[in-house]
Amino acid sequence: MIQVKTFYAYNDLRNFSYLIYDDKTGESWVVDPFEARPMIDYIKKNSLVLNGILNTHQHFDHIRGNRPLKDAFGSPIRSLGNSEYIQLNPDFALESLATPGHTLDHQVFLLKEKNLVKALFSGDTLFNAGVGNCKNGGDVNLLYETTMMLMVALPADLLLYPGHDYIQKNLEFAQTLEPENKCIQEALIKVKDQPIENRRAEKLGDDFKVNPYFRLNSQEIRQKLGVGVNSVEDAGELERDLFIKIRSLRDKW
Ligand SMILES: [Fe+2]
Numbered sequence: 288m289i290q291v292k293t294f295y296a297y298n299d300l301r302n303f304s305y306l307i308y309d310d311k312t313g314e315s316w317v318v319d320p321f322e323a324r325p326m327i328d329y330i331k332k333n334s335l336v337l338n339g340i341l342n343t344h345q346h347f348d349h350i351r352g353n354r355p356l357k358d359a360f361g362s363p364i365r366s367l368g369n370s371e372y373i374q375l376n377p378d379f380a381l382e383s384l385a386t387p388g389h390t391l392d393h394q395v396f397l398l399k400e401k402n403l404v405k406a407l408f409s410g411d412t413l414f415n416a417g418v419g420n421c422k423n424g425g426d427v428n429l430l431y432e433t434t435m436m437l438m439v440a441l442p443a444d445l446l447l448y449p450g451h452d453y454i455q456k457n458l459e460f461a462q463t464l465e466p467e468n469k470c471i472q473e474a475l476i477k478v479k480d481q482p483i484e485n486r487r488a489e490k491l492g493d494d495f496k497v498n499p500y501f502r503l504n505s506q507e508i509r510q511k512l513g514v515g516v517n518s519v520e521d522a523g524e525l526e527r528d529l530f531i532k533i534r535s536l537r538d539k540w
Pocket residue numbers: 344346389411
């Protein structure tokens with residue numbers, strides 16, 4: 288069976304790094320290592336074999352642990368093309384998917400069992416209740432297209448493993464746009480003051496209920512932003528405008 292071990296960096300950026308491993312064979316893969324030491328210790332303690340290191344993008348906080356992990360185990364830093372995959376065992380594979388926006392060459396990794404997508408390692412493309420910013424080499428129009436593509440392409444029951452723990456801030460921001468949204472209120476109660484160690488991967492379907500970038504049809508959001516209420520504007524362009532407006536508000540928030 289494939290397991291996912293989450294490592295939290297306890298830094299200002301609140302990075303998450305992941306170790307994906309097969310509990311039968313002991314073969315493992317790292318995604319976006321920030322702090323190498325705890326990962327090295329865990330791999331050794333559990334007698335795992337590190338097959339490779341993967342990065343969703345090249346921002347320093349997602350590659351910081353590459354070198355020490357490579358030095359410790361001699362494992363390659365793998366870079367995958369779009370739709371390229373690594374077979375983890377006969378049943379599971381990790382497949383890359385190009386998701387430009389946060390950076391132009393950002394990619395995410397889909398954990399697939401046969402043809403079913405079970406989990407998403409989303410780096411800085413998608414967070415709980417938010418999306419990445421485009422301030423460091425990104426493009427918000429591409430991020431809009433990527434987000435819409437993910438919303439259509441991915442199943443609601445997959446588990447979301449983002450690159451940072453931004454859930455509380457994102458929910459607080461989402462609440463400014465949709466104060467009446469009960470799902471946001473409930474999610475905030477759940478995560479407020481919750482120790483980071485108690486965080487669990489959320490289902491994408493639950494994110495659809497709270498993440499404003501997935502909720503461009505919300506009348507409350509449209510009213511709040513004064514965009515698209517009773518509009519005859521082209522629906523696609525309207526949603527793009529809303530997305531860009533929300534991203535820009537969040538940048539200043
Ligand atoms: Fe980043």
